[in-house]
Amino acid sequence: MNSMDPRTTVINKRLSQTDRIIAISSGKGGVGKSLVATTLALELAQRGFKVGLFDLDFTSPSTHLIMGIEKILPKEDKGILPPVLKGLSYMSLIHFTGDQTVPLRGADVSNVLIELLSVTKWGKLDLLILDMPPGIGDAVLDLLRLVKRIEFLVVTTPSRLAFETVKKQVRLLKDLKIPIIGVVENMKMDKSENIARETENLGLKFLGEIPYDPEVEDAIGDVSKLHDTIIAKKIRKVAARTIT
Amino acid sequence: MHEWALAEAVIVAAQQIAEKEKLREIREVHIKIGELQQVEREIFRFALSQLKPVGFKNAIFHISTAKTVLRCRVCDYDWTFSKSNLEEDTAEAIHFVPEVAHSYIKCPKCSSPDFEISEGRGVWLENIKGVR
Numbered sequence: 001m002n003s004m005d006p007r008t009t010v011i012n013k014r015l016s017q018t019d020r021i022i023a024i025s026s027g028k029g030g031v032g033k034s035l036v037a038t039t040l041a042l043e044l045a046q047r048g049f050k051v052g053l054f055d056l057d058f059t060s061p062s063t064h065l066i067m068g069i070e071k072i073l074p075k076e077d078k079g080i081l082p083p084v085l086k087g088l089s090y091m092s093l094i095h096f097t098g099d100q101t102v103p104l105r106g107a108d109v110s111n112v113l114i115e116l117l118s119v120t121k122w123g124k125l126d127l128l129i130l131d132m133p134p135g136i137g138d139a140v141l142d143l144l145r146l147v148k149r150i151e152f153l154v155v156t157t158p159s160r161l162a163f164e165t166v167k168k169q170v171r172l173l174k175d176l177k178i179p180i181i182g183v184v185e186n187m188k189m190d191k192s193e194n195i196a197r198e199t200e201n202l203g204l205k206f207l208g209e210i211p212y213d214p215e216v217e218d219a220i221g222d223v224s225k226l227h228d229t230i231i232a233k234k235i236r237k238v239a240a241r242t243i244t
Numbered sequence: 245m246h247e248w249a250l251a252e253a254v255i256v257a258a259q260q261i262a263e264k265e266k267l268r269e270i271r272e273v274h275i276k277i278g279e280l281q282q283v284e285r286e287i288f289r290f291a292l293s294q295l296k297p298v299g300f301k302n303a304i305f306h307i308s309t310a311k312t313v314l315r316c317r318v319c320d321y322d323w324t325f326s327k328s329n330l331e332e333d334t335a336e337a338i339h340f341v342p343e344v345a346h347s348y349i350k351c352p353k354c355s356s357p358d359f360e361i362s363e364g365r366g367v368w369l370e371n372i373k374g375v376r
Contacts, residue, residue: 003276004369006257010249013256073336078248078291080340093344096337100347103357108343115341115366119249
């Protein structure tokens with residue numbers, strides 16, 4: 001036989017006690033995906049669900065900054081136990097790199113993803129939220145290959161440039177028969193219904209719009225302030241539509 | 245001890261191969277461990293002995309260690325990984341996820357972090373032998 005990487009064989013076992021695995025994705029970067037993923041995870045936890053948040057944007061992680069979390073080396077018990085922070089079981093490469101630069105090529109990104117999926121013991125979770133890197137690169141393709149039961153929630157801005165890339169991602173997911181929960185329109189600045197209409201044209205559920213809010217910057221790093229923002233209020237509605 | 249998680253992956257993978265090759269009883273399992281991940285061999289071996297299923301009762305686990313060779317993609321320089329130059333926290337982080345080496349190790353010749361882990365990264369199942 002050829003040498004074999006054994007790690008992939010246990011990934012679905014590690015996730016077997018997680019009811020739903022939801023990837024928050026986008027075709028382009030800069031659409032506020034990490035803010036949506038983090039706030040959604042926090043709001044679902046606030047509702048009493050047991051929630052995990054896994055930052056898969058390994059080279060440019062930001063969910064820890066949004067929540068004001070610093071590097072904590074996880075504990076081990078026959079695997080890696082994600083620390084419980086701000087009410088979430090939280091896994092990010094920052095646990096191991098802190099604020100160091102993380103220069104990774106595609107093959108390295110795959111290896112980090114496979115390593116963390118195969119050794120992280122999430123335990124019993126109602127929902128695991130994955131903050132994805134933008135686009136359709138290694139992390140997305142590996143998750144589609146390795147994680148059964150994955151669902152996608154797609155984030156866009158009102159920009160046609162962002163939505164055009166969403167269409168491409170949606171096409172791929174539909175071809176592979178991957179469930180898509182719906183589309184969230186972030187950073188909305190007018191009353192246009194273009195994205196809602198286009199989303200429905202794709203046969204997808206429009207989960208809601210989140211206004212552009214410059215004041216959210218003041219809430220970065222402070223979960224209680226974040227909870228009081230207009231963004232969090234809107235995401236509570238998205239959360240309700242996500243779990244129904 | 246995440247050696248247990250790695251050992252479990254080896255056992256599950258070996259079971260899948262045994263099933264595919266219709267092996268009833270496994271006699272030998274050959275595993276290669278890359279130095280970079282600094283797997284504690286005794287814990288790993290103990291975990292294998294505790295996790296092995298019925299068909300592996302008499303299996304002998306042969307564990308070899310592979311030196312870690314790093315190759316700079318910028319200047320083509322090859323060098324070997326040595327834990328001795330690393331802080332304890334850094335070595336621990338690399339133990340958890342070997343790729344974080346890119347955050348802490350640079351090419352000794354040109355200082356680039358753009359290197360390839362060309363040999364000796366993690367745990368590999370090399371071969372299994374058994375009877376049908």
